[in-house]
Amino acid sequence: MQGNNLPSPPQVISLYQSNNINSMRIYNPDQPTLQALRGSNIQLILGVPNSDLQSLSDPSTALSWVQNNVFNFPDVSFRYIAVGNEVDPANGDPSQFVLSAMQNIYNAISSAGLQGQIGVSTAIAFSLLGQSFPPSQGSFRGDVTQYIDPIIGFLVQTNSPLLANIYPYFSYSGDPTDISLEYASFTSPSVVVTDGPYEYQNLFDAMLDALYVAIEGAGGWSLGVVVSESGWPSDGGFAATLDNEFTYNSNLIQHVNGGTPRRPNGPIETYLFAMFDENNKSPELEKHFGQFYPDGQPKFQLNFGAGRAWDVYAQNNTSVYRESISSV
Template sequence: MAQSHLIGKSSLMTSIVLQFVLLIASIGTTTGAQTGVCYGTLGNNLPPPKDVVNLFNQQKIQRVRIYDPNHQVLEALRGSNIELVLGIPNTDIENIAASPVNAKKWVQDNVKTYANVKFRYIVVGNEVKPGDPFAKFVVPAMQNIQTAISEAGLSKQIKVSTAIESGALGASYPPSNGAFRSDYLGAYLDGVIKFLVNNDSPLLANVYPYFSYVSNPNNISLDYALFKSTFVVVRDNSLHYTNLFDASVDAIYFALEKAGGSSVRIVISETGWPSSGGASTTLDNAKTYNINLVQRVKAGTPKRPAIPLETYLFAMFDENQKTPEYEKFWGLFLPNKQPKYPIVLN
C-alpha cells in the first residue's frame, strides 16, 4: 500500500510538472506572435501574393487573416510557417450548411490540398446580422466544417468560429452591463456560443473604437479612443479603464458570461484606424492607435489581465476598390509595399 501510494504521488507530481511545462510553452508561443494582420485584396494595385508573403516575413508578421480561400494566396503561403485565419464568405454559408458533403469538399479543396499551410482558424462568416438570409445557416455550417476537419484529422490544429461585430451588443456601458442583443442571440449567436463551448473554440470579434468615437465624439474623448489617456476614464466596480478598446472587449466578455459562454476566449479578428477619408482620419491618429494597440494587447484587459489578447490589425494594405472613402485607407502599408509609418508587430 505504501509503495503504491508513493508511486501515485510520483505520477501526480510528474503530471503537474508536465502540465506546468506545457503551460509555459503555450505562453511562449502565444506571446511570440501576438499581433497579426488582416490581408484584404479589394484593390487593383496590390502586389502579387508571393511578394506579400515575402513582406510578411520581412516584417516578422506571423499571423494573417484572409477572407476567402484565394488559391493564389494559399499557394504563396505554402511552407511559410505563417499561421492563417481562413474565412468562409457569407455568400457560401448556406451551401456549406446544406450538406456535410459540401463542407467536406470545401475542406478538401481549400485546406487539405494545402497541407503545408499552417491553418489556425476557419471563420464561418464575417459580421453576420440577424436579418441576413443566411444567418440561420451559420451554426449548421460551423458544425459541418467541424465534422469535416475532424474527419480529416485536423481538429487539434484548426478551430472553427465566426466573427461578430460590436453591433451584436445591445448594451456595453459600463462593460459589466455588456449583453448581446436578443435578435442576434435568437438568429444564430446562442447556437454559436454553445458550439464554441463544446469545441473549446474562441469567439472572433471585430472591435473598432474608431467608429464608437466618431459616432459619439461629445462623450468619448479622442485620447480615450487612441490609448492616450493618462487617467482612469471609466470606473466599473473594481475594473478601471483608461482606453475604449479594453472597455469594448470586456463588454463582450461580460456578454459571453450572460449567454453561457464564460469559458470562451475572445480573439480580436479586426481592429484599426483609418489614415484618411473621414472624420479624425489622420496619419498620426492611425499610427498612434495601431502602435499603442500592439503594446496594449500584450497585457490583456482589466477583466482578463495578464492574458495576452490575440489580435489582428486591419489591414495590411490600403484597398482602393472599397467604399465609402475612409474604407480605402486602413492599411499599415501602401500598395507599393512601403510602410505608412514604422511599426513593429512582433
C-alpha cells in the same frame, strides 16, 4: 485585396516575412494566396464567405470545401476557419446557416484528426451587442440571442475562441462628445471609466470586457475571444489622420501583451486591420486602413518583430474585402 494596384500574393508573402509578420487572415479561399503561403509558416485564418454559408450547411459540400481549401494544402499553417464575417440577422444575412456550416466544417476537419489543431469559429461585429456601457452590463441584442447563443455553446464544446471585430474608432467617431480621442487611442493619462472594481483607461478594454460579459451571460464563461479586426483610418473621415492611425495601432500592439480589467491574464490575440490601403473600396474612409502603401512601403514604422509574434493579415471577401495585421 480590393485594389487595382496591389502586389501579387508571392510579393505579399515576402513583405510579411521581411517585416516579421507571422499571421494572416484571408476572407475567402483565394487559391493563388493559398499557393503562395505553402511552406511559409505563416499562420492563417481562412474565411468562409457569407455567400457560401447556405451551401456549407450540407455536410458533403462542407467536406468538399475543406478538402479543396485545407487538406489540399498540408504545408499551410491553418489556425482558424472563420465561418462567415459579421453576420447579422437584422441585415438579412444568412444567419440560419452559420451554426450548421460551422458544425459541418468542424466534422470535416475532425475526420482527418485535425480537431484541436484548427479552430472553427465565426467573426462577429461588435454591433451584435445591444448594451455595452458600462461594460458590466454588456449584453447581446434581443433579436440575435437565438442566433448567437447556440454558436457560443458550440465554441465552448469545441474549445474554440469567438472571433470579434472591435473598432474603438467607430465608437469614437460616432460620439466624439462623450468619448474622447485620448480614451479611444490609448493615450488617456488617467482612468476615464470606473465600473465597480474595474477601471478603464482606454475604450478597447471597455468594449472587449462588455463582450466578455455578454458572452458569459450566454453561458460562455470559459470562452476566449480573438480580436479578428481592429484599426484606424488615416484619411477619408472624422479624426482619420496618419498620426491618429499610427498612435492607435502602435499603442494597440503594445497594449495587447496584457489583458483587460476583467480578464487581466493576456496576451490578447489581435489582428490589425489592414495590410494595404485599397483604392477600390468605398466609402472613402475604407480605402485608408492599411499599414502599407500598395508599393509595399510602410505608412509608418510599426515593430512587428523584436522577438514578439506581431502578425498581419491580408483579407479577401468577394463582397467585402479587408486586410489586417495581428498582434500576438
